[in-house]
Amino acid sequence: MATESAETADGGLVFHPMDQFIVKPLFGHGEVGMFTITNVTLWLFLAIVAVVLMMVLGTSKRAIVPSRSQSVAELAYGFVYKMVEDVTGKDGLKYFPYIMTLFMFIVFANFLGLIPMSFTTTSHFAVTVVLALSVFLTVTVLGFVKNGAGFLSLFWVSSAPLALRPVLALIELISYFVRPVSHSIRLAGNVMAGHAVIKVFAGFAAIAAISPISVLAITAMYGLEILVAFIQAYVFTILTCVYLKDALHPHH
Template sequence: MGKIFFYVALVLAVVSGLIFAPEQAGLQIHPMEQFIVQPLFGHGEISWYTPTNATLWLLLAVAAVFALMVLGSSRRAIVPSRSQSIAELAYGFVYKMVEDVAGKDAIKFFPYIMTLFMFIVMSNALGLLPQSFATTSHIAVTAVLAMLVFLTVTIVGFVKNGAGFLGLFWVSSAPLALRPILAIIELISYFVRPVSHSIRLGGNIMAGHAVLKVFAGFAGALGLFSFLPIFAITAVYALEVLVAFIQAYVFTILTCVYLKDALHPSH
């Protein structure tokens, strides 16, 4: 039902823009401009040491995680405050996820997985603020997170299992003639993991923000009929709030699945 409303609102907004929008030759919508990395101070070329808008919002995400998980729960009150309640709920949620998906022997990796989840969910949430910068919409950010997971899982797999980790690619339950072919397929899919892991997060965040920008452009062009894209913006924004959590959850649970493969590689 929600998807039907979304597409109906989109069609109405586009049709209304074509029919009723005032003629403004200079009016142009550039939904991708919001993703441009710019220096915080001055203009010019960006070097590896240049403070940028991406740097600022990455630091704000780290600060938000610290404020919630450390400062917000520092009192350890018997009757928790709101911040302590949220921190405890997040802690219990991720802990249960790691235990259920990857097994009890994966609990030692809980701090790492918890850090991933909180950083991504905070980055996604901060990216929804007006005039903010969605850091997780950039593959440069999500690819680093995905590669860290990939390297961690691979190293853990070989350290714990040695050559037995290669059993992950050998489907012993399949007919003998098919096993080499399946091994190649499994090997390719394994190395594709960081690509899909990063693009899934970055693509979803970028798409949602671009749609919001397009509807905002329609709202500025339609005049009397601007209520149509405003309704659409409200619906899409509510969806993006949900996506901010879901994408962090998906990234984290896939990390747990990959970790389970490293700890128990045999098919």
């Protein structure tokens, strides 16, 4: 998270909290096209590399007395496995690799974005929307493959009075198609908001009178962002498990 601030002619400070989210070409200048390698491309690639280093190379020795990287990898594996089993049941465990990949990628993307001068890829809706749509399309297709037309029972609340069922079905249908919107906005919005607040406090750090307060505020916000980085990955993953459960067991 870059922290640039500049003084205006009258001695005031100018800083732009949202500049840290600008997508720029990695090489040269000019417009960003479909095949342009950008700062987003770089940090997405680094997140993938970090996951591979942790989960593949870090566990390659499979030592009885695990190394630090193996210990962390095993903890992450057990954490996500238990989550999938608890939410979706035994039927959902066959989809564990997909959910584990999602969780690890989002965790590393979030934490890499906390490195000074880095770029937070999960602060962009273009990234989180793709992740959310991939979940939405996967569970929808899976729901019809597993249940056929019976998947539509997800929208029919059979326990409600008959007169209310059509209304509830419409509400359920709308809420179902809103899932990828809320799924993506929750992750990107929380990550973006935290980074923007840190940037604002960093801009005030240049003012000597309030610099100590600003530094304390940045420290507190940074600690909160570390927590948010994990929590948002957890929330995205557990919602994926909930949607998977609906696909596997659609009956109300």
